[in-house]
Amino acid sequence: MFKLLHIDSSIRKRQNNNPQHDSISKRLAYSFVENMKESSSVSQYVYRDVGMNPPPFTDQDWLGAVFTPIDKRSTQQCQKLAISDTLIAEVKEADIIVISTPMYNYGMPAQLKAWFDQIVRVNETFSFDLARGNFPLEPILSGKTLVLITSCGEFGFEVGGVREHMNHLAPHIKTLSKYIGCERIFEIASEYQEFADLRHQSSLEAAFIETRKLAKRLI
Numbered sequence: 292m293f294k295l296l297h298i299d300s301s302i303r304k305r306q307n308n309n310p311q312h313d314s315i316s317k318r319l320a321y322s323f324v325e326n327m328k329e330s331s332s333v334s335q336y337v338y339r340d341v342g343m344n345p346p347p348f349t350d351q352d353w354l355g356a357v358f359t360p361i362d363k364r365s366t367q368q369c370q371k372l373a374i375s376d377t378l379i380a381e382v383k384e385a386d387i388i389v390i391s392t393p394m395y396n397y398g399m400p401a402q403l404k405a406w407f408d409q410i411v412r413v414n415e416t417f418s419f420d421l422a423r424g425n426f427p428l429e430p431i432l433s434g435k436t437l438v439l440i441t442s443c444g445e446f447g448f449e450v451g452g453v454r455e456h457m458n459h460l461a462p463h464i465k466t467l468s469k470y471i472g473c474e475r476i477f478e479i480a481s482e483y484q485e486f487a488d489l490r491h492q493s494s495l496e497a498a499f500i501e502t503r504k505l506a507k508r509l510i
């Protein structure tokens with residue numbers, strides 16, 4: 292049995308009056324999740340659309356609260372961390388984390404980065420110890436699976452692709468995922484959206500097939 296946490300981050304809705312405006316990354320993530328849910332292996336499902344409801348940006352008061360020992364935190368500081376606490380609890384519970392994201396300006400949406408900034412938190416999801424030398428950070432959580440679903444307008448962002456050096460989306464998220472306990476990563480990508488041609492159509496079709504295949508593999 293799996294506990295699934297599903298994070299969408301496109302600023303577009305999955306379904307619109309004009310289907311051409313539908314978010315590709317959200318449609319792909321929905322397909323994956325629906326296929327997972329068809330089996331009886333999903334015991335818990337938590338959904339967040341951070342594209343539509345972004346978590347707040349962190350600030351100096353947030354940081355001050357994080358570095359104040361729990362038993363010394365003021366009511367205000369506890370309130371400041373309440374959203375972070377909730378989002379972290381969701382991550383801790385999850386066995387599989389599905390993150391769907393568009394590529395915006397060669398990286399992730401600010402809304403998704405805001406979510407990561409709220410959850411990658413010292414003494415909660417990672418520990419920091421200078422006794423470890425040049426690599427003082429270690430994840431506290433473990434054993435989770437990340438399913439990363441991306442959509443971009445251009446193409447060639449894969450390893451060895453013509454735009455590999457411009458891809459600050461998947462490499463960034465993969466780096467961060469270690470600090471929320473993800474030890475297995477599966478990636479599904481749709482490309483060529485801006486070209487709106489056959490290459491886009493076949494990339495999208497292949498990505499939908501992958502969502503079904505991966506769901507079968509994981510259940």
Ligand SMILES: Cc1cc2nc3c(=O)[nH]c(=O)nc-3n(C[C@H](O)[C@H](O)[C@H](O)COP(=O)(O)O)c2cc1C
Nearest residue numbers: 301314315316393394395396397442443444445484
């Ligand atoms: C603000 C913005 C920035 C974008 N930047 C890039 C980019 O840097 N590289 C790229 O390949 N596509 C870029 N795109 C295209 C999107 O990645 C593409 O439309 C994708 O399908 C959006 O995801 P969605 O369909 O889930 O909303 C950008 C789109 C927007 C709206």
